[in-house]
Every structure is written in structure tokens, then in C-alpha cells.
Amino acid sequence: MSMDQDLYLQNQLCFKLYTASRLVIRGYQPMLKDLGITYPQYLVLLVLWQANEQGQLPLSLKALGSRLHLDSGTLTPLLKRMQQLGLLSRVRSEQDERQLQIALTEQGIALAPKVKKWRETLSEGLACQQQALTQMAQQLDQFIGLLETE
Amino acid sequence: MSMDQDLYLQNQLCFKLYTASRLVIRGYQPMLKDLGITYPQYLVLLVLWQANEQGQLPLSLKALGSRLHLDSGTLTPLLKRMQQLGLLSRVRSEQDERQLQIALTEQGIALAPKVKKWRETLSEGLACQQQALTQMAQQLDQFIGLLETE
DNA sequence: ATCAATTATATTGTGCACAATCTAAATGAG
DNA sequence: CTCATTTAGATTGTGCACAATATAATTGAT
Known part of the structure; x- marks a missing residue:
């Protein structure tokens, strides 16, 4: 009946x-x-804001998905909802009609400064732990790297 | 047009x-x-296997939910599916009819050794990183602690 | 004892994740 | 050129997560 602690949730x-x-x-x-x-x-939006700043818009659904590790089954309906909200545009590429080009609308761009203000609030609660958080973030990067390349 | 790197996905x-x-x-x-x-x-199953080993079965849905940080909206249908699979039983408590008592069936108990075997395989790929994983696990524990008590 | 408040779970509705499959456009070897 | 292959997205179906609300059993103050 004994089971060792390998199978304990915690x-x-x-x-x-x-x-x-x-x-x-x-x-x-x-x-x-x-x-x-x-x-x-x-x-x-984080992906699109950065791409916009770096002059990389529009972005194909595939490019967006590879940055987020999400496929079209997840992104297609999600992006349609965001289009409904007026945050982005979805247009077929003329060179390659298979590709769906995603770009920000003015309304989508306009959310970025709001997020900046919220993030100042959010970080206060964890600011004292800054060093620990940075270290964990680095370890997560290494860990994700291991998982991606398998 | 400049946005600082606080809002970069990565x-x-x-x-x-x-x-x-x-x-x-x-x-x-x-x-x-x-x-x-x-x-x-x-x-x-991890929660129930451990509870079983420690003589804590049956467990109420609430007790299960607090260990997993999940509420009845998630667990009720999930546990019904597991009952359909024959892995656990769902019975109302006689002392307090509001409570739903969850217990393992023989079939649910029988999966544990299979998992043990799979885990030996799974860990091989990451075994060389054992120290880094342990350290990250500790940091996640601290981090989750911060988030739980807020 | 009674009833307002609390507690435990269930229900409903929305939105992911993701596997599996489908469609149509582009590519490339012959 | 042509047809098999590849590629980009869309669709379908299942199963979480979770907010909001509902229901029914229990508790507790009076």
C-alpha cells in the first residue's frame, strides 16, 4: 500500500x-x-505592440502563433473576437492568399499606455522581491528552451 | 511612438x-x-492517491478544490467525467448533505503504479538538469506563497 | 423555535487550448 | 505544364477555467 512521495501533488x-x-x-x-x-x-497585444514599434506589422497568423506557442485552432476564434472589439485587422495577403495578415488598429494601439499605468501599480506588490523574480525568470527561460527544442 | 521594453512579450x-x-x-x-x-x-488523482495513502479518504469537493486551487465550477463536471470513467466515487455526506465525498475506486488506485513507471521515463530527459529544476521548484513555492496570501 | 446569514455544491455562459480533420493556395519534381 | 506534396488557416469537438448566479442544507442570533 506504500507509495513514495514521487506522486505527491506538492x-x-x-x-x-x-x-x-x-x-x-x-x-x-x-x-x-x-x-x-x-x-x-x-x-x-504585447506581440503586436512590439512588432508595431519595430515596424514589423502586419504579422501573419503563423508568426504570431510561433511567438505565443499557439496554433490556429486557438488563435483563429481569438483574433476574430479581437477584430469584433476593434483592436486589430485581419486581411488576406495579396502575394500569398493563404496568409492572414494581422495588424493593430488605432484602438488597439491606444491600449498600450493604459497598460503601462496599470503595470506600475501591479509591480508595487512584488517590487521588494525583484531579485528573486529576475532569477526565476532566467530559470524559466532556460527551462522553456529545453522544452522547445525537444 | 517609442514604447519601452516593459511591454515586450518576452x-x-x-x-x-x-x-x-x-x-x-x-x-x-x-x-x-x-x-x-x-x-x-x-x-x-495525485491528490486522491496521497489522501488514500494517508487514510484521509473520502475528501470533500471543497478540500480537493483548496489543494488544487480550483472551484466547483471546474471540479463538478471534471469529477463527473472521472466517475464515468470509473476512477472515483461521488457520494453525499450523511452528516452534512451539502458535502460531496470523493473517494477512489479500485480502478483509480490501479493507475498509480502505471504512472510510477511513466515517470521514470519522463525524468530521464531532464535528469541532467536536476539541480536547476529543484532550485526553480523552490522559487515557485515561494512565489505561489506570495500570491496565495494576497 | 425561527429566520437571516453562511456554507457547499451545481449550473450557466464565455473563452481559451488543443487534437484531428478539412480546404484551398502555393510549390516543385518530372 | 501537371499533379503530388507542402503549407497556412479554418473548422469541429472535447475539456478545462472561471465569473456569476442559483439552490439547498446548515448555522446562529434572537
Whole structure:
């Protein structure tokens, strides 16, 4: 009847990641509610804001998906909802009609400064832990790197 | 037009957590497919296996939910599916009819040794990184602690 | 004892994730 | 050129997450 502690929930790295991720997303809810978007939609905007600043818009759905590690089954309906909200445009490429070109609208661009203000608030609660957070972020980068290349 | 790098996707701890979590879950798919369950169902089994070993079964839905940080909206349908699979039982408490008592069936108990075997395979790929993983696990524990008590 | 408040779970509705499959456009070897 | 192959997205179906609300059992103050 004995089972060793390999199978205890609290010893599982996968569970820690899953929990930490969900709790962090919960922390974003006040901001997301204010912006009228969801968390994955916020991640899409982060990609598009950076691409916009670097003159890389429009971005194909595939390019967006590879940055987020999400496929068309997830992104197609998500991007349609964001289009409905007026945050982005979805247009077929003329050179290659298979490709869907995603670009920001003025309304989508206009959310960036709001997020900047919210982030100043968000970070206060964790500011004292800055060094630990930086270290964890580095380790997560290494870890994700391992998983990506497998 | 300049936006500083606070809003770059790859600088967001939240995105790293979200990605790492999803990629790890993908790594579990071969095992989960073999067992015929999903990842959240696997986490439920981890809780129940440990509770069983410690003589704590049955567990109320609330007790299960507090360990997993999940509420009844998620767990009620999930546990019904696991009941359909024959992995656990759902019975109302006689002392307090509001409570739903969850217990393992023989079939649910029988999956544990299969998981043990799969875990030996899974860990091989990451074994060389053991120290880094342990350190990250500790940091995630601290981090989750911060988020839980807020 | 009674009823307002609390507690445990269920239900409803929205939005991801993701596997599996489908469609249509582009490519490339012959 | 032509047809098999590849590629980009869309679609379908299942199963979470979670907010909001509903329901029914229990508790507690009076």
C-alpha cells in the first residue's frame, strides 16, 4: 500500500508551474476587466505592440502563433473576437492568399499606455522581491528552451 | 511612438510561466493518452492517491478544490467525467448533505503504479538538469506563497 | 423555535487550448 | 505544364477555467 512521495501533488514541478501561472493571471484580472480583454488577448497585444514599434506589422497568423506557442485552432476564434472589439485587422495577403495578415488598429494601439499605468501599480506588490523574480525568470527561460527544442 | 521594453512579450514573467506550464503539460501527453485521462484529471488523482495513502479518504469537493486551487465550477463536471470513467466515487455526506465525498475506486488506485513507471521515463530527459529544476521548484513555492496570501 | 446569514455544491455562459480533420493556395519534381 | 506534396488557416469537438448566479442544507442570533 506504500507509495513514495514521487506522486505527491506538492512535489510536482508541473503542478507548481500550472498553479503559479493561474494565480498570476488572476492577479491581472482587475487590469484586464478595465481594458475589456482576456489574458490571451493581452498576450496577443504585447506581440503586436512590439512588432508595431519595430515596424514589423502586419504579422501573419503563423508568426504570431510561433511567438505565443499557439496554433490556429486557438488563435483563429481569438483574433476574430479581437477584430469584433476593434483592436486589430485581419486581411488576406495579396502575394500569398493563404496568409492572414494581422495588424493593430488605432484602438488597439491606444491600449498600450493604459497598460503601462496599470503595470506600475501591479509591480508595487512584488517590487521588494525583484531579485528573486529576475532569477526565476532566467530559470524559466532556460527551462522553456529545453522544452522547445525537444 | 517609442514604447519601452516593459511591454515586450518576452520580458513578461507571466508569459514565461504560462508557456512553461503549457509546454510541460504537452510533455505529459503520451502518458496521459496511455492512461486515458487529461492533465487536470491527473492532478486530481495525485491528490486522491496521497489522501488514500494517508487514510484521509473520502475528501470533500471543497478540500480537493483548496489543494488544487480550483472551484466547483471546474471540479463538478471534471469529477463527473472521472466517475464515468470509473476512477472515483461521488457520494453525499450523511452528516452534512451539502458535502460531496470523493473517494477512489479500485480502478483509480490501479493507475498509480502505471504512472510510477511513466515517470521514470519522463525524468530521464531532464535528469541532467536536476539541480536547476529543484532550485526553480523552490522559487515557485515561494512565489505561489506570495500570491496565495494576497 | 425561527429566520437571516453562511456554507457547499451545481449550473450557466464565455473563452481559451488543443487534437484531428478539412480546404484551398502555393510549390516543385518530372 | 501537371499533379503530388507542402503549407497556412479554418473548422469541429472535447475539456478545462472561471465569473456569476442559483439552490439547498446548515448555522446562529434572537
